[in-house]
Amino acid sequence: MRSIGEMARDSGLGVSALRFYDRAGVLVPAWVDPVSGYRWYGPGQLEEARLLARVRRAGMPLADIRLVLASWSGTDTDLVRKLLTAHLRRLELGLSDARSEFSALRALLDQRENLMTSLRVATVRLTIAAPELAAALDTVRFAASTDPELPMLGGILFDIEGENLQVVATDRYRMAVARAGITGHDGSRVQVIVPTPLADAMRALLHGGEPVRLSLDGDRVALEAGDRQAAGRCLDHDFPDYRRLLPQTGDRRALVEVPDFRKALETGPVRSDETGTHDLSVLSVEDDGTVTVCAEGDGDGGGASDRVAVNRAFLLDALAAGARDRLVLELTAPTAPIAIRRPDDEGGFSILMPVRLEN
Numbered sequence: 001m002r003s004i005g006e007m008a009r010d011s012g013l014g015v016s017a018l019r020f021y022d023r024a025g026v027l028v029p030a031w032v033d034p035v036s037g038y039r040w041y042g043p044g045q046l047e048e049a050r051l052l053a054r055v056r057r058a059g060m061p062l063a064d065i066r067l068v069l070a071s072w073s074g075t076d077t078d079l080v081r082k083l084l085t086a087h088l089r090r091l092e093l094g095l096s097d098a099r100s101e102f103s104a105l106r107a108l109l110d111q112r113e114n115l116m117t118s119l120r121v122a123t124v125r126l127t128i129a130a131p132e133l134a135a136a137l138d139t140v141r142f143a144a145s146t147d148p149e150l151p152m153l154g155g156i157l158f159d160i161e162g163e164n165l166q167v168v169a170t171d172r173y174r175m176a177v178a179r180a181g182i183t184g185h186d187g188s189r190v191q192v193i194v195p196t197p198l199a200d201a202m203r204a205l206l207h208g209g210e211p212v213r214l215s216l217d218g219d220r221v222a223l224e225a226g227d228r229q230a231a232g233r234c235l236d237h238d239f240p241d242y243r244r245l246l247p248q249t250g251d252r253r254a255l256v257e258v259p260d261f262r263k264a265l266e267t268g269p270v271r272s273d274e275t276g277t278h279d280l281s282v283l284s285v286e287d288d289g290t291v292t293v294c295a296e297g298d299g300d301g302g303g304a305s306d307r308v309a310v311n312r313a314f315l316l317d318a319l320a321a322g323a324r325d326r327l328v329l330e331l332t333a334p335t336a337p338i339a340i341r342r343p344d345d346e347g348g349f350s351i352l353m354p355v356r357l358e359n
Contacts (some may be wrong), residue, residue, distance in 0.1 A: 002029065002046065004039045011049035013056070016272035016279055018049070026066055027052055048072070060087050070149035124216040126185040128165060130225065132215075134206035135323070136167040136178035137199060142317040145171035152237035155193040158214075158221070159242075162187050165214075168242050173351075174314050175245060176321060179347030182214075186277050192221055193235035247339040247351050252285035252306075252331045255343065258319055261291065265312055267294035273311070273355055280355050281312040281349045283338070285331050308334050308356045315340075318350045 007237035008015045021027040022039065027049060030042035041049070048069055053066050064083050071079045127263045137156070145153035150172075159166040163239055165180045179316040194202070198221070205225040206212065213224040270279040282294040284307045308331050319327065332338040 001040045001042060002257075003042070004029070007041045008044070009050060011045055012053040013049055014272065016270060017056070020272045021052065022086045024062065026062070026069060029313060032339045033180065055087075057117075058087065059091065066160040074256075082228075084152065108233050124160065124185065124190055124214075125207070126160065126214050127180045127211045128180055128214055130206045130208055132180035133165075133167075134203060136165070136180045136202045137206075137290075137349070138323065139178035139321050139350070140167050140169040140176035141199070141203075142169075142321045143171055143174045143176040143350060144169040144199075146264060147171065151238060152193065152235065155195045155235045156199045156223075157191060157193055157239040157242070159189070159191050160185060161189040168239070170240070170242065170245075174318065174352045175312065176318070176350040177242070177246070177348070190216065190238060192216055193239050194221055195232065195239060197236055200231060205230055245329065245333060247332075247335075247337050254285045254289050254290065254291045254329045254331075255326055257327055258292055258322070258325050258327055262316065262319055264266055264293050264317070265316060269295040270312060271325050278355075279312045280309045281315060283329070283331065284308075306331075308336075310336055310338055310352050311355060314352050318352060321350060322348075 004015055004018055008018055022029060029039035030045060031040045051072060054064065064087060068080050072132055088242060140156060144156060153171060157168040159168060163182055165182050167178045167253055169176050202223040205223060205228050215222050219234050220231060221234050222229055265281050270281060273280055284292045284294050286292060322340055322342055324342050326343055328341040328343050334354055337353055339349055339351050341349040
């Protein structure tokens with residue numbers, strides 16, 4: 001007999017995925033401890049679990065997975081072969097359609113490239129309060145991308161306009177925005193992407209209370225704090241128009257006590273995402289303004305449409321970056337981003353994309 005942890009290790013399926021497939025009746029443990037509820041799997045179930053992991057990685061629908069597992073051990077393998085062939089054909093057709101659409105999109109991009117203008121200027125000099133810039137960088141740093149395939153997201157956007165510096169980071173699944181006041185700028189809009197290592201070096205200089213000087217000169221950006229300096233080249237990319245992604249005020253707002261909410265997330269129920277690699281927390285805002293971390297089956301019969309699933313680790317990161325004992329959560333719909341705002345500072349917030357539940 002294997003414990004659920006041993007089964008996860010040996011099969012390639014995560015613990016949360018094994019729990020999901022148990023609830024779905026696809027891979028039911030050989031024995032469940034009636035007192036602790038702990039799952040145990042028999043020796044013959046390891047092969048089934050490894051098979052399940054393979055078809056899962058191939059993106060096979062749950063209905064077909066059921067039939068594959070039910071037919072795998074039989075003498076007639078015709079159904080399994082037909083299901084595998086049909087799924088492969090769907091994937092190939094989908095890939096062909098995607099290639100066609102992407103080819104058309106690239107042609108449109110080629111037509112637009114000569115029409116696009118940069119927001120960069122030759123020279124900019126401005127002054128920022130060190131504590132404000134430090135707080136802004138701390139607010140957004142967790143959301144910066146580490147994906148080498150998307151280098152334009154591998155930095156922090158400095159968006160300068162008027163008397164404000166907007167600092168923005170996103171990795172597609174989450175985005176964080178913060179603001180700091182500036183002086184000495186003529187008001188025109190300027191945007192540069194500061195590579196994450198350079199942004200970290202800038203943050204290391206921001207320990208005092210004195211103003212610091214930020215300068216942009218062509219493709220170079222520098223921060224001076226007293227006699228210390230962090231400087232380097234900006235990323236030669238355009239950042240996405242983050243203003244189009246800013247959330248509207250959510251229909252349901254809840255003021256949460258961050259320490260208590262963190263504990264509820266860390267110890268509360270989780271579910272599996274589609275890949276089985278991330279733990280999801282399912283949230284619901286009650287009529288009295290409290291936030292509930294929902295277990296399986298909570299809210300059935302009408303409340304399920306009001307629940308939002310989110311990557312638990314990302315939400316914990318956002319709570320830490322909020323740097324407040326109280327934060328405001330805004331939820332609109334299961335398909336709309338969750339906003340995490342500071343009650344005393346509307347300029348600093350983050351948004352998290354919702355995750356579709358596998359079931």
